[in-house]
Each structure stands twice: as structure tokens, then as C-alpha cells.
Amino acid sequence: MARAQAGDHHGFAQLYSLHKRRIYSLCLRMVGSVAEAEDLTQEAFLQLHRKIATFRGDSAFSTWLHRLAVNVVLMHLRRKGLKLISLDEAMEPAPDERPGRSFGAQDPTLAGAIDRMALESAIACLPAGYRLIFILHDVEGYEHNEIASMLDCSIGNSKSQLHKARMRLRAALRKSPRTEARQ
Amino acid sequence: MTGDPKILTCADFQDQLPDLIGSGENIAAHPHIQSCALCRALVDDLETIAAAARQLFPVAEPPDELWKQIEMAIQDEEGSSGQG
Numbered sequence: 001m002a003r004a005q006a007g008d009h010h011g012f013a014q015l016y017s018l019h020k021r022r023i024y025s026l027c028l029r030m031v032g033s034v035a036e037a038e039d040l041t042q043e044a045f046l047q048l049h050r051k052i053a054t055f056r057g058d059s060a061f062s063t064w065l066h067r068l069a070v071n072v073v074l075m076h077l078r079r080k081g082l083k084l085i086s087l088d089e090a091m092e093p094a095p096d097e098r099p100g101r102s103f104g105a106q107d108p109t110l111a112g113a114i115d116r117m118a119l120e121s122a123i124a125c126l127p128a129g130y131r132l133i134f135i136l137h138d139v140e141g142y143e144h145n146e147i148a149s150m151l152d153c154s155i156g157n158s159k160s161q162l163h164k165a166r167m168r169l170r171a172a173l174r175k176s177p178r179t180e181a182r183q
Numbered sequence: 184m185t186g187d188p189k190i191l192t193c194a195d196f197q198d199q200l201p202d203l204i205g206s207g208e209n210i211a212a213h214p215h216i217q218s219c220a221l222c223r224a225l226v227d228d229l230e231t232i233a234a235a236a237r238q239l240f241p242v243a244e245p246p247d248e249l250w251k252q253i254e255m256a257i258q259d260e261e262g263s264s265g266q267g
Binding site: 021025038050110114116144155156166170174 | 200227236237254
């Protein structure tokens with residue numbers, strides 16, 4: 001780290017090697033496209049290179065870099081014109097959003113276990129706004145107040161979007177053959 | 184689900200669910216959950232999804248060429264700032 005901060009090329013290459021999987025996976029999950037994830041990973045590490053001298057160690061380096069990468073992705077999504085909290089998505093009725101009205105005795109539950117690949121695939125199929133909040137909160141561990149600040153929305157909105165994302169995932173996973181195999 | 188007006192309907196309970204889950208409150212102890220198998224199954228599923236998401240580790244490996252591209256971009260930036 002100190003070597004990279006001092007401008008040492010090998011030190012920076014080592015930082016890349018240590019953190020590339022986490023940053024690339026984050027970008028890939030957030031945007032759902034390999035080509036965009038590669039571009040965003042590159043942009044995140046370029047920004048890291050520009051800013052690394054300003055890292056003062058007030059937080060863990062991995063947390064600092066992670067937040068930097070999230071901001072790179074959010075900037076990219078805003079440039080693409082994506083409303084990060086989409087009213088359209090919020091208004092669109094999610095399948096099985098009210099299980100009390102559609103959930104019958106024959107419907108499968110998740111039985112306390114979910115196949116990782118089935119979950120990854122269901123996340124990838126979420127509408128962009130839902131996917132973003134779900135990944136930031138449930139996968140990456142950000143709190144609602146942090147997400148509200150990042151996305152410039154209310155904490156209530158963040159909670160509500162997360163809930164809708166989970167409801168959609170539940171509906172998708174209940175239909176998934178991998179999940180049904182567990183029933 | 185019951186005739187007790189103090190206990191919420193499923194629709195009312197589910198409307199409150201985003202806030203209940205976000206509050207960190209013990210939802211299993213909620214009166215509606217105690218009496219409604221349907222909503223208990225829903226909450227169990229949502230908790231299962233959240234727990235599974237926390238177990239998702241970084242799995243994707245960027246292509247090897249990406250580092251070469253980053254190196255070249257860094258050299259370009261350093262070159263242009265050196266000239267400026």
C-alpha cells in the first residue's frame with residue numbers, strides 16, 4: 001500500500017491483484033454486463049491510481065476502494081440516464097407481491113435453502129433499480145441510510161425498494177428448477 | 184387471519200413489512216406472524232433470501248487483458264500530465 005501510494009508501479013499492480021475480483025464482481029452484479037463491468041473496473045482502478053495518495057487510513061483500504069467503485073458505477077448509471085430509484089419499477093406490480101392473495105397450499109416455499117447459481121441468475125433478471133438496492137444492501141452490506149445518501153433518496157424509499165426486490169426474487173426462486181429440486 | 188381487530192390483516196401486515204424488516208425488530212414475535220402461517224412462510228423466505236445474499240462472494244475474475252489496458256491508461260495519463 002505504502003509503495004503504491006509512493007507511485008511504485010509494482011505496488012499498484014499488487015493492489016490490483018488483491019482487489020480485482022471483488023471490484024469486478026461488484027461491477028458485474030450491479031450492471032449485469034461483462035463489457036460494462038470491465039470498463040467500470042478499469043475506471044475504478046484508474047480513479048484509485050489518481051486518488052491513492054489521498055487515502056489517509058481513516059477507514060479500511062478495502063472499504064474505501066469499494067465505496068470508490070460503487071460511486072464509479074453509480075455515476076455510469078446516471079450518465080446512461082437510469083433513474084436509480086425508478087418510479088416505473090415501483091409502480092409496476094411485482095408477481096406474487098401479495099402472497100396472501102395468491103399463495104396457495106400447493107405453492108413451494110424456499111425451504112430455508114437457495115442454490116447460489118439460482119440466486120445469482122434471479123438477481124441478474126431484476127429490474128436495474130431493484131438490483132442496485134438489493135446488491136448494495138443484501139450482498140454488499142450497506143445500511144439504508146448509506147444507500148439513501150448514495151442514491152439521493154429517502155431511507156423509506158430504500159427500504160421499500162429492497163422489499164420489492166426481495167419479493168421479486170422470491171417469486172423467481174419459487175419457480176426456479178434448482179429451487180424446486182429442493183422441495 | 185383472525186377475528187381479533189387488534190391483529191392485522193395479511194395485506195396490512197405486508198404493507199408494514201419493509202419497515203418491520205428494516206427496523207431490526209424480532210418479526211417472529213409479531214402477533215400477526217404468530218397466527219398466520221402464510222405470512223410466516225413469506226417472512227421465512229425473505230430472510231432466507233437475505234441470508235443467501237450475504238453468502239455471495241466475489242466469484243467473477245476479470246480477464247487478464249484488463250490489467251494491460253489499465254497499465255496503458257495509467258501510462259497515457261502519466262505521459263499527458265508530464266507533458267502538461
